[in-house]
Amino acid sequence: MFKFITNKIGNKLMLTFIGIILVVMIIEMTFRIYFGVQDRLRIAEMGNKEVMDTIYATMKHPLTVGDSDTIHRDLDEIGQKYKNISVYLCDFNRDISFSTDKKVINTKIDQIINNKDFIDNLNESFKGNGDEYKSLVFNIKERRNLISVLPIKNAPECFHCHGSSRKILGALIMKTDVEDVYKTVIAQRNRSLALTAFASLLAIFITNLVVSKFIRKPLSNLVDATHRFAKGEMSTIIKYPPDEIGTLTETFNYMVNEVAKSKMELEKELTRRAKLLEERDELVALLQKANKQLKELDTLKSAFIANMSHELRTPMNAIIGYTDLLLDEVDGPLNDDQKTSLKKVAANARHLLQLINDVLDISKIESGKIELHPREIDLKELIDGIMVTFEPLIAKKGLSFTLNIESGAEKLYVDEDKTKQILINLISNAVKFTHQGGITIKAKVSERGKAKDGSPQFIEISVSDTGIGIKREDLDKIFDKFAQADVSTTRQYEGTGLGLSIVRGLVALHKGMVWAESEVGKGSTFYVLLPFKKEVFEQTGPVIEEEMAEALGEYFEVPKEVFLQDPSYEGKLVRCWDYTQCGHVNCPEYGSPEKRCWLVVGTHCKGMKIGSYPEKADACKLCEVVRDLVLHKEPLSPDISKISEKEKVVLAIDDNPDAIDLIKKYLEKDYKVIGILSSEEAVKKAKEIKPVAITLDIMMPKKDGWQVLKELKEDEETKNIPVIIVSIIENKTLAFSLGAADYFVKPLDGYSLLRRIKNIGIHRPIKKVFLLERDERTNYDISKILKESGYEVYATNSSKQAMELVKSEKPDLLIVNITDPDSSAFDFIDFIKTSAELRDIPIIALTNKELSEQEKEALNGRIKDIINKALFSEEELITELKNSLKKIGG
Numbered sequence: 001m002f003k004f005i006t007n008k009i010g011n012k013l014m015l016t017f018i019g020i021i022l023v024v025m026i027i028e029m030t031f032r033i034y035f036g037v038q039d040r041l042r043i044a045e046m047g048n049k050e051v052m053d054t055i056y057a058t059m060k061h062p063l064t065v066g067d068s069d070t071i072h073r074d075l076d077e078i079g080q081k082y083k084n085i086s087v088y089l090c091d092f093n094r095d096i097s098f099s100t101d102k103k104v105i106n107t108k109i110d111q112i113i114n115n116k117d118f119i120d121n122l123n124e125s126f127k128g129n130g131d132e133y134k135s136l137v138f139n140i141k142e143r144r145n146l147i148s149v150l151p152i153k154n155a156p157e158c159f160h161c162h163g164s165s166r167k168i169l170g171a172l173i174m175k176t177d178v179e180d181v182y183k184t185v186i187a188q189r190n191r192s193l194a195l196t197a198f199a200s201l202l203a204i205f206i207t208n209l210v211v212s213k214f215i216r217k218p219l220s221n222l223v224d225a226t227h228r229f230a231k232g233e234m235s236t237i238i239k240y241p242p243d244e245i246g247t248l249t250e251t252f253n254y255m256v257n258e259v260a261k262s263k264m265e266l267e268k269e270l271t272r273r274a275k276l277l278e279e280r281d282e283l284v285a286l287l288q289k290a291n292k293q294l295k296e297l298d299t300l301k302s303a304f305i306a307n308m309s310h311e312l313r314t315p316m317n318a319i320i321g322y323t324d325l326l327l328d329e330v331d332g333p334l335n336d337d338q339k340t341s342l343k344k345v346a347a348n349a350r351h352l353l354q355l356i357n358d359v360l361d362i363s364k365i366e367s368g369k370i371e372l373h374p375r376e377i378d379l380k381e382l383i384d385g386i387m388v389t390f391e392p393l394i395a396k397k398g399l400s401f402t403l404n405i406e407s408g409a410e411k412l413y414v415d416e417d418k419t420k421q422i423l424i425n426l427i428s429n430a431v432k433f434t435h436q437g438g439i440t441i442k443a444k445v446s447e448r449g450k451a452k453d454g455s456p457q458f459i460e461i462s463v464s465d466t467g468i469g470i471k472r473e474d475l476d477k478i479f480d481k482f483a484q485a486d487v488s489t490t491r492q493y494e495g496t497g498l499g500l501s502i503v504r505g506l507v508a509l510h511k512g513m514v515w516a517e518s519e520v521g522k523g524s525t526f527y528v529l530l531p532f533k534k535e536v537f538e539q540t541g542p543v544i545e546e547e548m549a550e551a552l553g554e555y556f557e558v559p560k561e562v563f564l565q566d567p568s569y570e571g572k573l574v575r576c577w578d579y580t581q582c583g584h585v586n587c588p589e590y591g592s593p594e595k596r597c598w599l600v601v602g603t604h605c606k607g608m609k610i611g612s613y614p615e616k617a618d619a620c621k622l623c624e625v626v627r628d629l630v631l632h633k634e635p636l637s638p639d640i641s642k643i644s645e646k647e648k649v650v651l652a653i654d655d656n657p658d659a660i661d662l663i664k665k666y667l668e669k670d671y672k673v674i675g676i677l678s679s680e681e682a683v684k685k686a687k688e689i690k691p692v693a694i695t696l697d698i699m700m701p702k703k704d705g706w707q708v709l710k711e712l713k714e715d716e717e718t719k720n721i722p723v724i725i726v727s728i729i730e731n732k733t734l735a736f737s738l739g740a741a742d743y744f745v746k747p748l749d750g751y752s753l754l755r756r757i758k759n760i761g762i763h764r765p766i767k768k769v770f771l772l773e774r775d776e777r778t779n780y781d782i783s784k785i786l787k788e789s790g791y792e793v794y795a796t797n798s799s800k801q802a803m804e805l806v807k808s809e810k811p812d813l814l815i816v817n818i819t820d821p822d823s824s825a826f827d828f829i830d831f832i833k834t835s836a837e838l839r840d841i842p843i844i845a846l847t848n849k850e851l852s853e854q855e856k857e858a859l860n861g862r863i864k865d866i867i868n869k870a871l872f873s874e875e876e877l878i879t880e881l882k883n884s885l886k887k888i889g890g
Contacts, residue, residue: 010216017207018200025196033189040181041146045135048148052133052174055087056150059098059172064157068098075100084177088112089152091170092126094119109173113140118147125151128167137178146176218245222252234260267751270662274747277658278728285699301363313360316353320346358498361421365505372415372509374537379412379443379459380405386423393431400438409443409459412532418506419530423463425499426526430465437466437523446529448513448612449543449601457536457543458512458529465525470518475609478516479504503528511536511543513602515610529601529612541594543601551617552598556631566595567630598626647672649689650757653682653708654697654726659746663695663726666750671757679703683711686718693741693757698727706738713739724756770811771795772802772828773846778869778877782815785878799824803831806838815881817846817869844881 055078062070075087079100089098094109104112110119115138125134128151135148150172154162162169218241225237229252236256240249323346325331327339334342364370383403394401412419423441430439446460470478479500500514507514507528518524536543546564553560566573573595597603598620604611608619620626652663652675660675667673671692676685679700686694694712698705705727712718722741732743742756769791773779776797783795794809796802806814814832818825832838845866867880 008216009219010211013215014204014207014211018204021200021203022196025192025199029189029192029196032192033185036185036188037182040185041137041178044146044176044178044181045148048135048146048174048176049133049150051082051085052087052148052150052172055174056152056172059089066161071098072102076102084180086112086175088173088175089170090173092166092168094122097170113138113147113173113175115140122149122171122173125149125171126168140175143177143179144182146178148174148176150174214241214243215245218249222249225252225256229256229259234263270666270750271747274662277656277662278746280658282728312356313353316349316356320349320353323349358502361502362498362505365502365509370418370506370509372418372537374413374415374510374531374534376411376413376532376534377416377419379410379461382412382416382420383423383441386420386427389424390427390431394439397431397435399431399434399436402438402440404440404442406442406444408445409532412459412530413534413536414510414530418509422503422506422528422530423461425503426463426528429499429526430463430467430524432467434465434467434523440464445532448529449511449545450547451533451535452544452546457531457533459532460527460529462525462527464523466523469520469522470516470524471520472518475516475518479514500526508602511601513611542603544594544596544599545601545613545616546599547613548599548617548620551614552620552626555617555621558631563596563598563626563630567625598623598630649674649691651676651682651686651689651691651694653679653694653700653705655679655700656697659697659726659748662748662750663753666748666754667757670754679705679708682708683715683718686712686721687715691721694721694723695726695753696723696740698725698729698731706734709735709738709740722757724753726753766791766812768792768794768809768811769813769815770802770806770809772799772814772816772825773797774817778817782878782881785881799828802828806832806841810838811841814841814843815846816843817848819846819848 055074058074059071062068062074071089075089075098078085078087085100087098087100088096088104088109090096090109096104096107096109096112099105109122113119118136118138121134121136125132132153133148133150135146137144137146139145151168152170152172154164154166154169156164158169221237221240222245225235228235234256236253237249240246323342326334327342327346380403387401387403391401427439427441441461441463443459443461445456446458447456448460449456449458451457503526504514507530510530512529512531514526514528516524516526531537546560549560549563552563556562594600597605598616600611602611603616605619605623608616610616648671650663650667650671650673652660652673654660654663654675655677657675657677660673660677664673664675674685674689674691676682679697680703682694682696696705696708700708705725709723709725712721712723719739723739725735725740725743726746726748727744728746730743730745735743744753744756769786771779771782771786771793773782773795774797779795779797783793786793794805794811796805816825816828818829829843832841832843847866847868849868867877869877
């Protein structure tokens with residue numbers, strides 16, 4: 001009762017209105033009864049006084065002259081005229097001398113009005129105390145009477161009979177029956193009560209109408225719309241009153257429109273992102289394929305070039321040798337023109353041989369055919385030996401040369417030949433591009449690439465020049481193969497563009513690093529890190545800088561150990577290029593067993609100028625791998641033991657982490673999504689977590705989705721788990737034939753996926769079975785068996801009648817013979833598909849033949865099982881049908 005009132009604002013208002021009406025009515029009746037009696041008595045009292053004054057004025061003269069007859073006659077007339085009035089004239093002994101009732105003459109007034117209060121008041125009047133005229137109501141013989149007393153004062157004209165000693169000679173008393181006055185008031189009270197009751201009922205009726213129309217109904221519409229909005233339905237309210245509720249409704253409509261607009265934009269954005277994701281996946285797949293082919297081609301090319309270079313160097317050496325013999329005039333004297341020509345031949349042959357040697361070197365580096373033979377060498381001796389070659393050219397160009405080796409940097413532990421080649425390439429470039437000024441070589445113990453105990457491991461050697469310099473935007477590509485900072489420099493200074501690539505390759509083999517700084521017009525400085533400790537080569541893998549972990553941990557406010565661990569995804573160790581293709585095209589991290597690319601000295605990511613602490617830390621702070629992979633605070637693969645029994649789990653199988661993230665975002669409000677990247681673990685994971693549904697990609701490495709689907713449906717523990725294909729390819733026929741529950745083609749419609757999984761989650765036991773079978777004998781037999789098995793069966797042989805029956809009965813399962821001659825069964829199935837109430841009812845299809853591809857396509861997503869009647873006897877058909885019912889849940 002109270003809940004009915006408190007839950008409805010309209011009822012509260014109506015109750016308030018009714019309460020106010022009742023209170024007003026009660027107050028009005030109280031005042032009416034109380035003051036109504038008083039007012040009427042006051043009127044009666046005033047009337048009594050006027051009458052008594054008149055009677056006394058009439059009697060005064062007869063009393064003075066002793067004319068008793070006149071007094072009796074006047075009182076008789078009064079008694080006959082006013083039936084409810086009795087008049088008594090008594091003396092101060094309360095003896096009645098005159099009265100409208102002659103029977104009481106000579107009796108005591110006490111006997112007529114036997115009331116103590118009256119006698120006391122009368123005695124007081126005789127004493128001359130108090131008011132002259134008094135009126136009081138006394139209950140006499142169970143009737144209320146208004147008794148009025150008018151004392152008769154002694155006057156000079158009365159002295160002759162009564163003397164002058166008494167002030168009061170007697171009293172004129174008039175008794176008026178006022179019982180009718182009270183009855184009249186009570187009658188008015190009863191009429192007021194009736195009027196109040198009627199007014200209350202009328203008020204309830206009118207208030208209810210008003211509240212219902214203007215408050216309750218608009219509010220109810222608003223509440224219903226709010227509930228629909230909470231369930232995701234974006235419908236607005238069309239009709240609403242132009243009052244405050246209308247304003248609230250308009251605000252609600254505005255909110256719904258804005259949310260719908262935002263939702264639509266969000267869906268568009270999700271669709272766009274999903275499409276971009278798919279395009280990215282396709283592009284990545286193509287790039288991976290192209291990269292693989294390029295690597296294969298590069299390996300073949302390197303092998304080819306290595307072989308060809310050897311074949312080319314042999315004749316080139318012969319050309320140079322014989323040309324030198326001719327220039328030495330071993331075979332006879334030459335004239336000046338011949339010598340000039342032969343010198344040009346020798347110079348070009350040597351240049352061509354150098355080109356061939358460079359190509360051979362870079363090919364060997366890339367094909368991994370270079371083996372280092374590190375040993376301790378003296379840096380100054382090495383540089384002095386190299387500078388002998390360059391001294392004539394430096395002197396010819398008028399350049400200066402300075403060598404500065406700091407204490408502690410005198411020794412290197414490197415491959416001498418390869419280090420010599422590194423320095424020759426750098427010094428050669430410095431001399432080539434410098435026309436004035438000089439060349440400076442410095443060496444010092446480097447603070448980069450320290451060992452775990454903090455001790456230095458590398459010597460930093462810099463080769464500086466005052467040459468033409470390099471543009472800032474070109475610094476990132478000068479170490480690429482066949483690249484020079486400016487195309488014009490190729491023509492002006494010649495060269496293969498392989499020198500710096502060879503330098504980087506050889507430095508990387510020493511686990512070191514190379515980088516450059518330059519300013520156009522002022523010169524360049526190339527830095528290389530080369531080891532001076534044997535331990536660098538004794539430790540496996542690249543050199544690790546733990547300072548990077550400290551810097552990143554401090555920046556992201558996490559323990560540095562987070563960055564010392566190998567990155568993992570879904571509990572599986574991954575490398576950065578497994579997650580995203582972000583690195584430099586020649587990043588040495590590719591192919592390395594080390595997974596923590598952010599710690600490796602010399603590992604360059606795109607845009608990173610120096611691959612070492614501290615400059616590298618600034619670049620890694622913005623790195624996608626660090627942000628999403630290392631700092632991923634909500635792993636897609638939670639601890640299975642922590643999943644409660646109440647949580648509904650969906651297993652998402654996709655080799656693309658972003659695709660799993662997308663599915664998770666769509667389903668996370670209703671389901672716990674566990675994603676796995678490896679299709680090989682799909683069946684095992686499904687057995688562990690027993691999900692309510694599985695989303696499965698098809699295009700996956702090692703084991704594709706078709707094989708996974710087949711294995712899931714063949715395993716007793718997983719065969720009943722609904723599998724929804726989410727793939728970029730479209731092959732529904734194959735999917736449904738393998739047992740898929742549904743099929744979504746990317747880009748994924750997440751909301752449709754959510755609805756589909758929710759529908760799957762609704763398990764409805766099969767009690768009602770509907771049968772559409774044209775063959776009467778089969779219809780009868782199947783119906784009979786099903787009824788004997790306890791099912792409630794509705795059977796017909798007409799598709800039209802079938803539509804009416806399923807709408808009214810809403811069965812739990814449809815058994816439909818889809819091979820009727822006029823194909824009307826497909827119309828019936830189309831009707832089921834398009835009905836929001838019926839489309840989730842499972843269907844078992846009966847056929848008389850093998851279905852065509854078009855027929856299978858028409859049935860996609862609707863059929864739980866297909867039974868070819870032609871393959872079974874009648875008894876076997878019943879058995880097969882029972883088995884299908886058991887599989888579905890019946």
